[in-house]
Amino acid sequence: MNKGGTVKVFVPRDTTSRSLGADDVAKAIEGMAASRGNSITLVRNGSRGLYWLEPLIEVEVDGVRYAYGPIASSDVGGLFDANFLSAGDHPFGLGPTEHIPYLAEQDRLTFSRVGIIDPLSLDDYQAHGGYEGLAKAVELECDQIVEIVTESGLRGRGGAAFPTGIKWSTVLSAEGLQKYVTCNADEGDSGTFADRMIMESDPFVLIEGMTIAGIAVGATEGYVYLRTEYPLAIQIMNDAIGIAESAGLLGENVMDSGKTFHLEVREAAGAYICGEETSMLESLEGKRGVIRYRPPLPAIKGLFGAPTIVNNVITLASVPIILARGAKFYQNYGTGRSRGTLTVQLAGNVKRGGLVEIGFGKTLRELLEDFGGGSATGKPIRAVQAGGPLGAYVHPSQFDTPLDYEAFADVGAMIGHGGLVVFDETVDMGEQARFAMEFCAIESCGKCTPCRIGAVRGVEVIDRILGGVDEPGNLVLLRELCDTMVVGSLCALGGMAPFPVLSVMNHFPEDLRARGS
Amino acid sequence: MILEIAERHASRPGPLLPLLHAIQDEMGFIPSRAVPIVAEVLNLSRAEVHGVISFYHLLRETPPGRQILYLCRAEACQAMGARDLERHAKEKLGVDFHETTSDGRYSLEPIYCLGNCACSPAIMIDDFVYGRVTPKRFDMLVKEI
Incomplete structure (x- = not known):
């Protein structure tokens, strides 16, 4: 036990951990600590994304976080008996969280803070490198910011993989008194939850990324188009925006730079098509989400007819670290024309489902076996649907395909938003x-x-x-x-x-x- | 009340969707008498307002039961037994999708992805998502709540 002080205990509060009983676990831990006279500070962090271990609780001892999971509220008494507040041994003990291979073997860049911090603590966010990217951006000229993003090789993570820098540069050079930054947070593909995780577990990184985008292209208004199916993400994003406004990180004078950026969450209403960028713009304008002909591109004529950035959550959330650490740093991850990291989401009938952020280039098989551990049912995997409901079913004979945009396209499949839905041999x-x-x-x-x-x-x-x-x-x-x-x-x-x-x-x-x- | 909500949102850019959400949050659905009021305040035609309401799956034109039970039908849930769960839920509640139980307790709605895909199948009751919902767990949840 930490002498004299209170012990920090972490119980996640994201949708998935709560869907498996994390709130009851948190309540049980607080109750048990009170009745035993243990002094604890309970932090409701986001999820680490090791979803097969949720609810995964952590305790911080001498600056190291130790994990236990999966924990049900009925396990809490046993955890206290096993002295988990001092990282004591327990059948569900997993050792130091950072050493769990599933996590240790990832390249967590965009997700560097996810599951670590209290999502709504600005202090936590800044203590872990938050707002370093924006601090750099406000010192730069617009075209310098765009140049860094271009050089990083970042491509749209929503699915289409269009180079982000080129899109931004089009908006920057487009004529318009008003410009907009819109975030497509209508993550409708089955098997994907990376956007939800960012918004629930590290909302400030999205706010920071959108603010940088706004400053880069001269847009003063931003919208997050967020799906109704994610009520918790809506709530957390709204709270985070309020906190950022109060701290002078959004609004009329962002970080005392004299630049303006306002941000607002707009709730979608359950139409999958509104994840298509022109439908999303129609919806934001208050219309039926019917797609528009292109051209004109949204970058030229987008929201309310004005030049508009439309980017996915992960794309925008990747921008702060690119600004903070430089284009080269980001570009060093990945392979071929797929630079940086990919957030793979292992879903469906998989033993170890969760979020895996790694440089492009690992094979599908490595993901399914080394990370995923095969199917949840233990039966052979028969098919994997990659890239959402519009993605091909990949046959086991294609599992050695490396995860990069071009390699997947070559076998008639797509990476899309990075979702991999696993099916065992019982699938029809x-x-x-x-x-x-x-x-x-x-x-x-x-x-x-x-x-x-x-x-x-x-x-x-x-x-x-x-x-x-x-x-x-x-x-x-x-x-x-x-x-x-x-x-x-x-x-x-x-x-x-x-x-x-x-x-x-x-x-x-x-x-x-x-x-x- | 509808008029008050409509006027409160009228000056926002692209006000229709937030406005309709606000009515639904307040009343549980968007009654047909709201259409002409909203149309008048926003200077739209009734057809435009009705067109928007009918386009979006999660905007309701009829009152729901006391709770709405959303059952995910998408692929990640299918891979873990969502088709069986769907059959079970319909049988247990005695309703099909878009219907309300005779006691007015639950409305059953399909939904396409709650983002809980690593712990499927998933359902959402009002605003709370539940994971790894077997038919047995479904029965417990429906009883408990």
Whole structure:
């Protein structure tokens, strides 16, 4: 026990840890400490992202944090008996948190503070390098900031992987009295939670990144378009914005630089299509989230017709460390044209699900086996859907593909937002193909015919195949329909929804045929 | 009250969505009588307002049960048994999606991703997310709450 002082105990408060009972654990620890006369300071940190170990609690002894997990409230008495406040041995003891291999083998840059700090403590944030990036940025000219971001090689982490610096430079050089920075926080892809983790566990890094973006291009207004499905993230982001405003880090005179940047959270309303950038802008304007034709690009004519940055949460949250440590530092991670780190999210039927931030270049197999530990059920992995509901199902024969944007594209797959959804051998790939079309039909904005009608027809054709009606003819028809949607749709929803379907046709054809009666 | 909410939001840029959320937060849904009021205050047509309400899955035009139970149907949850959970939930509550139990207790809604994908399947009851929801845990949650 720390002599005389109080012991710091950390119990996460992010959505996933709470979904597994972290609030009850926190309550039990406080109650038990009070009844035993132990003096503790309970910190509700964010999650480390080692989700199979949540609720993962930590105790700080002599400046080192020791982890225990997964902990249920019924385990708390035993933890006290085992003297966990002095890092005592316990069957759920994991040793020093930083030494857990899953964490130790990562390159946590964007996520450097996630799970470590109290998300709403500005002091904590600044004690861990927060606002160093903005402090640099306010000393620079606009084009110097843009140049650093360009040089870092950062590409959009939302899925499209467009070079961030080029986008910013377009907004910077565009004519306009008013410009905007918008953050696409409508993280709708199944299997992804990196944006949510940033917003719940380190909200100031997003605020700092957006502020730097605003200063870089001369935008004074920013919006975070945040999904309704993330009520806790909405609450934490709003609180954090309030704190940043009070501290002079947002508003009329950011960090006494004389520059203005206002930031506001706008709640979405459950339409997947609003993760498409032009739909998001329509939605922010208060309209139906129907996509716009491009050109003009949002960088030229975006929100309310003004030049607008549209970036994903992870992209913007990566900017502060690039400014603080320099373009070279960031660029040294990664491979080929995929520079920096990728935030992989291991999800679905995986033994060790969670967040893995690493330099680009590891193979899919290394992720699934070394980090993921195989399937949760212990059965062989049959397929992995990469890049969300519009991403291909990757077959085990392709698991040696390295995680970089180009290598994935070469095998007809995509990294997208970094989500990997694992399925074991019990998966029915015919059902998965059907769902891809069903989802597209539900979420289509309706603007273009290949998507609006094609997705509905896709479900019908797959139903006919599975129902045993003219299987060969309908398989040909399905492929033609997919081609039409891919080449004829206006945006990625209709244009990519066929990818999971085609991957099932190409790699799992045995599942896309008539079912026995 | 609707008029008061509408006027409070009218001067914001792009006011319609925050305004509709505010009405729904207050009343649980957006009643049809709100449409002409909102249209008048924002100088929009009724069709435009109705079009926005009907576009977004999470804006409601009918009153919900006392609690809304959102069940995730997306792939990461499917990989861990969401299809079985969906069948179980419908049977247990005796309703289909978009319906409310006869005692007015729960409305059952599909949702596409709560971001709890490493601990699936997930459901959300009102604003609280639950992870690793087996049919057994589902029954406990529905009873407890």
